Every structure is written in C-alpha cells, then in structure tokens.
Amino acid sequence: AQTVTQSQPEMSVQEAETVTLSCTYDTSESDYYLFWYKQPPSRQMILVIRQEAYKQQNATENRFSVNFQKAAKSFSLKISDSQLGDAAMYFCAYSTGTASKLTFGTGTRLQVTL
C-alpha cells in the first residue's frame, strides 16, 4: 500500500523568508502524481502544486516550487517570500490510476511570523 509521510508536524517561518516542507512516500508504481494541498483555517482544501512522476523538471507555481527526487521518493515544497496568508496546514498527497484516489500525509502546520 502507498504511504505518505510528513515528518514535520509544525514549522515556522518569518514573513518574506523561505521555508521548505518535507514529504516522503512509498510506492512500487512507476507512474504516479504528487500534490501539495493547503488547508487554511476555513478548512477548505486548496491545490497548491502538482508534479507528474514522469517529468524530471520540478514544478513551479509563483512562489511555490517543489524538489522532486524520484529515486529517493521525496517531494518537498519550498515557499519563497512567505506571506501571512501562507499560514495553514499543508498536506502532501499521492495518487495513481484513473480513479485518482489521493493518499494524504498527516500534514504540516505552517506558522508565519512578523
């Protein structure tokens, strides 16, 4: 079974600084997708960024980028120029197959301080 591990329950970053959230996963599949979702206090799940396993190039969305290391099964999220609005729970997720059932990690709570 696929598992997703987020080893950092909480992280803190100062406004305008950079922070990296870690995620590792376990799978025997060669083709899969990885995602980072953000859950603010409103509890709505918001897609931040996605990565296709067959792509070597790391995905980037504005201030958000990933470091995808397929051999190491690692998928970290880097947030640059952190803003107060980035404060939220961040979930790493994995999926495979046409019915893309997401397997989630337990989340990392990010605090952004002034």
Place this chain on the structure above:
Amino acid sequence: SQTIHQWPATLVQPVGSPLSLECTVEGTSNPNLYWYRQAAGRGLQLLFYSVGIGQISSEVPQNLSASRPQDRQFILSSKKLLLSDSGFYLCAYQGGPFTPLHFGNGTRLTVT
C-alpha cells in the same frame, strides 16, 4: 467553469439519528466523486469514491454509506450515527483522468 457545492456546512446530530450529506458538481460531466473524512488534527481518509452513476467503492468498513443517484450528485448517509462518526467531511471531484481533485468547503459533523 466547474464548481462544487457541499452542504450543510455544520451539523449537530444525536447518537442514533440518521445522516445525509449532499454534494453536487457543476460544469463537468461524468466526474469521479469522492468522500473524505478528516479527524481532528489528522490527515484525510478516503471513505468512498465513484466513477459513475450507481458505482460506489468503499475504502473503509464503517457505519456510513454513499450513493450517486445522478451524474453530478454524491450523497453520504448513515442510518444511525455513532459518536465516532464526528469529524470534518469533504466531498471532492475529479474532472478527468489524472487531473487534480477539487474539494468542497466541507461539513463539520458533531455527534452528541
């Protein structure tokens, strides 16, 4: 554009009462539909998913059931709620293969 609606936003129900949570999607046809539950301080657990009308797959044996009476309608039900059914329930849809899941705003269920 595609949108997802989930209601109610909050619900307080006594133990033993029935449950019905509804989710509808607009702007897409034949989406994959999902029900997730999030316990306090934890990640999301997949409960049910559906790839078409009347097609329901259960991931976790439990006190809940799901139905898909129409292409873009997904319902989560229970005949008799347990205290352990309390949690935050999220509906999600997927518009096409290998595309990201998009989530509704969720329902906070408290069973008393």
